[in-house]
Every structure is written in structure tokens, then in C-alpha cells.
Amino acid sequence: MRDTTPARLLKRRSLLGSAAIGAGLLAALLGVPGGALAQPAPRPALVAVQSPDIPAANSLAHAQQLQSIATANGGNRAHGKAGFKASADYVKSKLDAAGFQTTLQSFSYNGSTGYNVIADWPYGDANQIVFLGSHLDSVPAGPGINDNGSGTSAVLETALAVSRANARPTKRLRFGWWGAEELGMIGSKYYVQQLPAAERSKISSYLNFDMVGAKNTRTWGVYTDSSTLGATFTEYFRSKGLATNGINVGARSDHASFKSAGIQVSGISSGDDPCYHTRCDDINNIDSAVLGTATNAAAYAVWKLAGIPATPAVPYRPAA
Structure with missing residues (x-):
């Protein structure tokens, strides 16, 4: 998260909640001439629209990979550094293998080349886009695993869950x-x-995930920019018995770029981080359960806002 005020003032966070429900489909006996009864061929059981329960270990594995990348590249993943490009390559490779249409968009800043990774799931109405994002870079001082390897991992794992479900969103x-x-x-x-x-x-909407793995998170922060979008996160967190507070992040993260263009935005953030923008923001600075909660909140928002319909029930496949 972009630092524009003293670090001690940047850390108040909160949350929101809800859950989804399942329903079954009953077979019907059909009357036919002569009084004989015919039964339709069995159909797969249908479930109501609901997001998967993604294991926390899936997102943690991405965060661990980002730590390894930082360790191998001077201890950080900052703009213009080898660790950042390696992070971008890692994310893109996962998305390519999962069937996304990906773009590595380059730009120049302060004499160095930067990159955005963009991934489209090639289904649904292209005139109505639900967009999730997180920043991929760290500060030069450290590996940036909570800020923002956590958001990177949560959004990446949510995207991979869409692929594993072979989702067909509206x-x-x-x-x-x-x-x-x-x-x-x-x-x-x-x-x-x-x-x-x-x-x-x-x-139609942009959802931001910045610093979502902090230890000892008891209250989740939900961006106050859109009450409608924020309510989606509130529903999810409440369904899990988790407390939330509205937070005004202002222009300190990437949602501001979309809001300034007139796009509805929201997002979430976890608790206070004593390692904010320091070397100790490493893999030991995050809580895997908190990161898992953020990932499932993101997935819930995707399934709800993108209108992923009921599909034949299939076993959930964990990350490879």
C-alpha cells in the first residue's frame, strides 16, 4: 500500500460477510400413452450458485514462491528490480497454464521498465466486466509479503479457482x-x-486487495467507496462470524486509479502490520488462515458479482 501518511496511522482495517446456499434438482416421472410411466435419464445434481471453499494452503504457496523470488533477487520485488519481473513472470505463467488470455503490459517510470499482468477469463459478457486487482511490487526495503504478496496471492488463487471450476459467468x-x-x-x-x-x-466494478494477510486480524476493513460492492464483502465476513469496519483508503492504493475514471470500486484489508515497508515483511509476517479468509472473500465476490450460475456438482480440485 502506498505510504502517504505516518505508518502508525495507516493500519486500521475492518471487514464484512455472507454465505451461499445449495439446492437439489428432483427427477419427475412423465406420463406416456398406454399408461406406461417413463423416467428421464439421470441428470447431474445441481447446486445453487456458490463459491468454492479454497484451502488456505493454496494461497500460502504463492506467497512462499514470492518470498523465494525476493530471496533470490536481492531481498525485494521492487519496481525496476529483477525480483519484480520474476514475480510478474510467475503470476503470468500460472494464468497461462490455467487457460486465461493474458497480457504483460509494459510501461516506463523513473528510467526503469515496469509491468502489469492482465488476465481475462474468456467467458461471459465482454461488455460487463468484474475486475479484481492487487499490486505486485514491494518497496526496496524488503520482500513485501504482506504488502502486497498477500493480495497478489489471494487474487491469483481466486483466478485459478475460476479455472478449476470451469466457470461460465454471466x-x-x-x-x-x-x-x-x-x-x-x-x-x-x-x-x-x-x-x-x-x-x-x-x-462495472473493480475490487482491490492490498495487505490481506496480517497476523492477529480480528476486524476486517472494507472500503467505503461503494456501499453496494462493500455489502458483498460484509455478507461474506458476517457468514463467518467475523467483524468488519468501513475504511477510507483514499488514494493510497490502486482502486483510486479506477475510481478517478468513474468506475465503482471496493476492496478489503486486514489488520495492523508492524512490519509495514520494512525488511521483516517476509513470509513469517503473514497468517495463512487470514490469507485464506481473504482469498475466499474474493472468490465469494467473484461468484456473486459475475453471476456464475449453478453447475453440476464436481469435487473441488486443490491447486497442483
């Missing part, structure tokens, strides 16, 4: 990982500014 799903957020939301600003007005108008 609306198009798009996911983004932004470069140079720590320098002033440079990557997300570039992306929005490069979109023609007609393309921007197709984005």
Missing part, C-alpha cells in the same frame, strides 16, 4: 496485478489511462 472476469504501486499507483494509472473510454465503460 459477466466477464478480469484480473490485474499492478507494477510500481509503491511509487504512486503508476502501473494501474497507466492501465486505466491507456484504455479507450469505450473500454473503461465496460468495467
